[in-house]
Amino acid sequence: xxxxxxxxxxxxxxxxxxxxxxxxxxxxxxxxxxxxxxxxxxxxxxxxxxxxxxxxxxxxxxxxxxxxxxxxxxxxxxxxxxxxxxxxxxxxxxxxxxxxxxxxxxxxxxxxxxxxxxxxxxxxxxxxxxxxxxxxxxxxxxxxxxxxxxxxxxxxxxxxxxxxxxxxxxxxxxxxxxxxxxxxxxxxxxxxxxxxxxxxxxxxxxxxxxxxxxxxxxxxxxxxxxxxxxxxxxxxxxxxxxxxxxxxxxxxxxxxxxxxxxxxxxxxxxxxxxxxxxxxxxxxxxxxxxxxxxxxxxxxxxxxxxxxxxxxxxxxxxxxxxxxxxx
Amino acid sequence: xxxxxxxxxxxxxxxxxxxxxxxxxxxxxxxxxxxxxxxxxxxxxxxxxxxxxxxxxxxxxxxxxxxxxxxxxxxxxxxxxxxxxxxxxxxxxxxxxxxxxxxxxxxxxxxxxxxxxxxxxxxxxxxxxxxxxxxxxxxxxxxxxxxxxxxxxxxxxxxxxxxxxxxxxxxxxxxxxxxxxxxxxxxxxxxxxxxxxxxxxxxxxxxxxxxxxxxxxxxxxxxxxxxxxxxxxxxxxxxxxxxxxxxxxxxxxxxxxxxxxxxxxxxxxxxxxxxxxxxxxxxx
Numbered sequence: 001x002x003x004x005x006x007x008x009x010x011x012x013x014x015x016x017x018x019x020x021x022x023x024x025x026x027x028x029x030x031x032x033x034x035x036x037x038x039x040x041x042x043x044x045x046x047x048x049x050x051x052x053x054x055x056x057x058x059x060x061x062x063x064x065x066x067x068x069x070x071x072x073x074x075x076x077x078x079x080x081x082x083x084x085x086x087x088x089x090x091x092x093x094x095x096x097x098x099x100x101x102x103x104x105x106x107x108x109x110x111x112x113x114x115x116x117x118x119x120x121x122x123x124x125x126x127x128x129x130x131x132x133x134x135x136x137x138x139x140x141x142x143x144x145x146x147x148x149x150x151x152x153x154x155x156x157x158x159x160x161x162x163x164x165x166x167x168x169x170x171x172x173x174x175x176x177x178x179x180x181x182x183x184x185x186x187x188x189x190x191x192x193x194x195x196x197x198x199x200x201x202x203x204x205x206x207x208x209x210x211x212x213x214x215x216x217x218x219x220x221x222x223x224x225x226x227x228x229x230x231x232x233x234x235x236x237x238x239x240x241x242x243x244x245x246x247x248x249x250x251x252x253x254x255x256x257x258x259x260x261x262x263x264x265x266x267x268x269x270x271x272x273x274x275x276x277x278x279x280x281x282x283x284x285x286x287x288x289x290x291x292x293x294x295x296x297x298x299x300x301x302x303x304x305x306x307x308x309x310x311x312x313x314x315x316x317x318x319x320x321x322x323x324x325x326x327x
Numbered sequence: 328x329x330x331x332x333x334x335x336x337x338x339x340x341x342x343x344x345x346x347x348x349x350x351x352x353x354x355x356x357x358x359x360x361x362x363x364x365x366x367x368x369x370x371x372x373x374x375x376x377x378x379x380x381x382x383x384x385x386x387x388x389x390x391x392x393x394x395x396x397x398x399x400x401x402x403x404x405x406x407x408x409x410x411x412x413x414x415x416x417x418x419x420x421x422x423x424x425x426x427x428x429x430x431x432x433x434x435x436x437x438x439x440x441x442x443x444x445x446x447x448x449x450x451x452x453x454x455x456x457x458x459x460x461x462x463x464x465x466x467x468x469x470x471x472x473x474x475x476x477x478x479x480x481x482x483x484x485x486x487x488x489x490x491x492x493x494x495x496x497x498x499x500x501x502x503x504x505x506x507x508x509x510x511x512x513x514x515x516x517x518x519x520x521x522x523x524x525x526x527x528x529x530x531x532x533x534x535x536x537x538x539x540x541x542x543x544x545x546x547x548x549x550x551x552x553x554x555x556x557x558x559x560x561x562x563x564x565x566x567x568x569x570x571x572x573x574x575x576x577x578x579x580x581x582x583x584x585x586x587x588x589x590x591x592x593x594x595x596x597x598x599x600x601x602x603x604x605x606x607x608x609x610x611x
Contacts, residue, residue, distance in 0.1 A: 131498055133424035159501035166499075170492035173515045182510070183500045233496070240500070 070315045071304035075103040075291075079244055079274045080125060085139035087120050087129060094120045098139075098300045100293060102244065107266060107275045109289030109306065111282060112321065116295040118278045122246050125276065126162040127155050144243075160187050163237035167249040169229035171221035171236075176213050179221040179232055180204060183240035199239055207235035208265050227258025234265060238273070245269065247277040251284065263288050282322055286310050294318045360586070367583030370576040375584075379548050380557060383571040389581050391548045391557040396585075398550075399463055399542065399558060400532045403470030407531075408524055410471075411478025418479065419486035420494075420508055432483075439476040446472050447537035455541055463549075463556035466542030470531040477530055481523025485516040518603035525596040529589045535560035559585050 074081075080102035087095035095117045102108050102125075110118040120129070127148060129135040141148050148158050160183075171179050180200045183189075190196050200217070204210040209231040213224070221232050230250060237245055247266075251259040266275060266288045279285050285292050286306060293303040294317070302309060302318040313319040374388045381387025414431070422428035446469055454465040489512050497507040513520070538561050545557040559581050566578035 126499060128495065128499060131495070156501045156503060159499055164496075164499035166492055166496060168492050170490070170496045172493060172496065172511055182497070182502075186500065186502045186506055186510075236496075236500070 069099060069300045070302040070318070071309070073100045073300070073303050075101045075106075077104045078102060079104045079144060080276075081140075081142040081145075082121075082124070083140045085121070085124060085137065085141060087117070087124060087138075088136045089132065090134040094298055095124075096298045100300060100303055102274050102276055103291065104274050105270060105272070106291060107270050107277060107289040109285035109292045110276065110278045110295060111280070111285050111292060112295035112301075114280075115297075117298040118293075118295045119248055120298075121295070121300075122248055122276060122278050125244065125246055126159050126164055128164065130155065160240050161242050162244045162246060163240065163242035164246045165230070165233050165237055165248070165250045168253050169226055169233055171224070171229050171232050173220065173222055175218045176204075176221045176224070176232060177217040180235050180239050183236060187240055189240060203235040203239040204232075206238060206268070207231045208261060208268075209235055225258070227254050227261060230254060230258065230262060231265065234262070234269075238269070242273065244274045244276065247275065249278050249280060252280060259284070282310070294321060296321070363579070363583045363586055366579040370580030371583075375577075375580055380546055380562060380566075380577070381573065382546075383569070384573060386573065387577075389557075389559065389562060389577055389584075391545065392559045392562040392581065393584070394548075394550075395463065395542070395545070395556040395558040396532060396560070398552075399467045399470055399538075399556070400528060402464075402467035402552075403531050404474055404524065404528050406468065407471035407474030407527070408478055411475045411527070412482045412520065414475070415479045415482025416486065416508060419483045420504060420512070435476045435479050438472075439480060442536070443473055443534050444536035444540070447540035450537065451540040458553070461541060461543040461555040463542050463552045463554065466538050466556070466558065467552075469537035469541045470534060473534060473537060474527045474531050477527040478523060481526065482520055485519030485523060486512055488519065489515045518600045521599050521603065522596040525592050525599065529592040529596075532592075533560060533585055533589060535564055539564070 078101035082098060082100050082102075085095060085098040086093070098117075098121060100108075110121065112118050123129045124137055124141055125143075125148075127137075129137055137149060139149075143158070143161065147153070172182060174182070177200055180203050181196055184196060184199050190199065201210065204213065209228060212228060213219075213232075221229065224232060230253075234245075234250075251262050254262065263284065266277070269275060277285075277288065289306045291303065292306040292309040294301045294309065294313075294315075296317050302313065302315045304314075309318065310322055313322060372388075374386065375390075376388055376393070377390055378386070378388035379391040380389055414435075418428050418432060422431075450465050450469040450472065454468060455461055458465070493511060493515060494507060497511045498504075502510070538558055542558060542561070543555045544561045544565060545555045547557075549556050563578045563581045563585070566574035566581070569575065
């Protein structure tokens with residue numbers, strides 16, 4: 001990477017002053033012992049001591065109203081609107097009656113313990129569950145008002161509008177240029193080479209990768225470092241101008257510096273796209289998102305403004321999870 | 328005796344047994360190669376490659392047999408490879424979990440291990456009887472039938488080696504499966520597929536039984552695909568069983584030639600793997 005550590009720190013402070021403030025508030029509320037000026041990268045942020053109790057099951061039984069999600073699940077300017085979404089993998093009921101909206105130009109973070117259904121839900125939004133044999137999705141998932149589950153829905157068109165970034169960076173075994181040009185080519189977005197060059201250049205610039213790769217666009221994308229590969233995958237996803245970008249733990253395979261770069265990138269991308277991000281890092285959710293949804297055993301337990309969820313969780317399970325008592 | 332001693336002895340015993348087994352295998356291979364070379368080299372001459380099979384006692388080579396083998400192997404692989412590759416693609420991608428796939432996979436495995444003489448009989452019934460005579464075409468089809476299950480298996484295995492994440496990435500970009508297969512999966516599995524094809528060529532170029540029932544043999548030069556054609560395996564079979572010294576010598580030389588050709592193909596396959604995998608075989 002050509003950018004030094006100092007540059008990175010400066011950039012993120014300048015670009016996202018409010019983010020730091022927000023994070024400080026969050027962390028203060030949760031753990032008074034933490035140095036508020038520190039920027040938390042990776043898993044080192046919260047120093048909370050588990051109380052030793054495992055409240056998961058008893059709390060679930062204590063919940064009143066069964067399937068009621070705590071918090072405000074609908075928003076005014078929704079790009080995705082999901083109602084009563086259920087997912088079955090064979091006989092396994094992986095997602096239960098989920099109601100949630102995804103707002104335009106906002107980041108929605110989905111947190112929860114492993115196997116809680118957050119990735120499953122993410123894969124409903126671009127119908128990637130179709131590729132899993134035995135998977136069945138019911139309920140209504142509307143993108144700009146039209147049901148993406150409908151029979152006439154063209155999956156290819158849907159996926160052109162809803163891009164995805166995966167947990168493990170997965171560049172194609174092609175050149176950096178061809179990786180980014182793949183989407184525009186398969187969707188026939190442009191015919192002229194000059195336009196394509198332009199799209200590739202802009203996408204790489206927006207993904208913050210251009211300066212690092214502009215001299216070696218013809219080299220294989222697999223030769224880049226992990227963090228660069230993930231930004232290449234983001235460039236590839238935004239090259240077809242989607243409306244929504246889904247990110248499935250995009251930083252879990254990256255080191256703290258690469259993570260910081262991707263998080264800064266998410267902050268920038270939010271100006272143009274709706275972003276849904278699955279993450280295991282609560283600090284990351286607090287840093288990058290405006291709304292947070294907490295999943296537990298296939299149910300959406302609580303959803304709301306990120307600030308509110310982290311400082312004042314209303315549901316017992318949410319509180320237990322974000323304070324580190326379990327999960 | 329304590330536990331540790333028992334473990335040591337068991338380990339030593341297992342090591343000895345596997346070492347012995349390896350030695351026996353290598354010895355057989357070495358013995359075969361040595362016999363072939365020592366007997367075959369004597370007959371290696373320009374005439375071997377420039378003259379047709381001679382009558383008993385005369386002089387000659389095996390040019391017509393070499394030509395016949397090359398032609399039939401090529402036609403066989405040209406027919407068999409596309410069918411095998413497409414079927415393998417279906418198994419690995421389109422029909423990954425379908426019931427039909429598991430049936431096809433099972434039948435393919437049966438075909439893979441079926442005695443090749445059965446394939447010869449099958450083509451004999453199907454083509455030779457209907458055409459009324461032996462022909463090179465029937466031989467090529469028989470070889471294709473043998474090449475198909477090999478190609479199906481290697482193609483499926485190689486496509487399965489391509490990381491699922493890479494396929495998902497293409498699908499999530501909105502690519503139709505066929506686009507994903509041709510632009511992403513085939514290039515990623517290229518070296519493996521090419522190796523599989525070369526090994527299929529090696530496999531069918533040494534087959535004798537199916538050719539006995541389909542092309543038979545020809546003492547003379549022939550390029551007619553609708554007529555019997557000379558070919559190495561059957562020439563070796565015939566000449567080796569004959570009482571004539573010159574024929575026996577040609578059979579040894581022919582056998583050496585076939586073995587060398589297969590050896591070269593296998594080595595080429597290995598070289599291709601490393602040459603087409605610029606990332607240093609990262610896929611493995």
